[in-house]
Amino acid sequence: MGVEIRVEGLRKSFGRQVIWEDVTFTIPAGEISALLGPSGTGKSVFLKNLVGLLRPDRGHVFVGGGDVPRLRENDLYELRRKFGVLFQDGALFGSMNIYDNIAFPLREHTRKGEAEIRRIVLEKMEMVGLSGPRGNCPARSPAG
Ligand SMILES: Nc1ncnc2c1ncn2[C@@H]1O[C@H](COP(=O)(O)OP(=O)(O)O)[C@@H](O)[C@H]1O
Numbered sequence: 368m369g370v371e372i373r374v375e376g377l378r379k380s381f382g383r384q385v386i387w388e389d390v391t392f393t394i395p396a397g398e399i400s401a402l403l404g405p406s407g408t409g410k411s412v413f414l415k416n417l418v419g420l421l422r423p424d425r426g427h428v429f430v431g432g433g434d435v436p437r438l439r440e441n442d443l444y445e446l447r448r449k450f451g452v453l454f455q456d457g458a459l460f461g462s463m464n465i466y467d468n469i470a471f472p473l474r475e476h477t478r479k480g481e482a483e484i485r486r487i488v489l490e491k492m493e494m495v496g497l498s499g500p501r502g503n504c505p506a507r508s509p510a511g
């Protein structure tokens with residue numbers, strides 16, 4: 368269903384360059400919203416404030432209750448599990464194959480065993496036409 372995002376009085380600047388000034392609005396839960404604008408106008412800076420990668424000079428960013436700029440580090444990590452970020456350019460771990468890239472968040476953030484992780488990873492690869500004998504996955508699931 369998703370969570371509501373409410374931004375109140377957000378200001379963000381870099382030195383003397385003010386990117387966002389007094390931004391207040393609500394992004395409703397359970398809907399698809401888009402932020403449009405020419406290059407360099409502040410879309411990425413805005414999103415980074417939403418996920419806590421940048422801190423606003425002023426204002427609040429409530430994501431499902433918590434005020435992101437004021438969350439303790441542990442709570443911020445917890446909150447970030449709700450986000451998915453797809454980068455403009457590729458953002459895979461170059462040192463890992465595609466299987467391990469997909470398995471990474473499951474290994475980091477869940478207690479799932481390797482057998483279940485393997486099932487999920489192969490399912491995701493199948494969904495996007497990346498399954499097949501390409502030497503990208505472990506031949507059989509390690510114990511776990
Ligand atoms: N870390 C930073 N330090 C200084 N200026 C930045 C930083 N990040 C972005 N900017 C500036 O903020 C403005 C908005 O950038 P950005 O949010 O990346 O635009 P876009 O809408 O294309 O995503 C640009 O002028 C950019 O140069």
Ligand SMILES: [Mg+2]
Nearest residue numbers: 407410411412
């Ligand atoms: Mg951008």
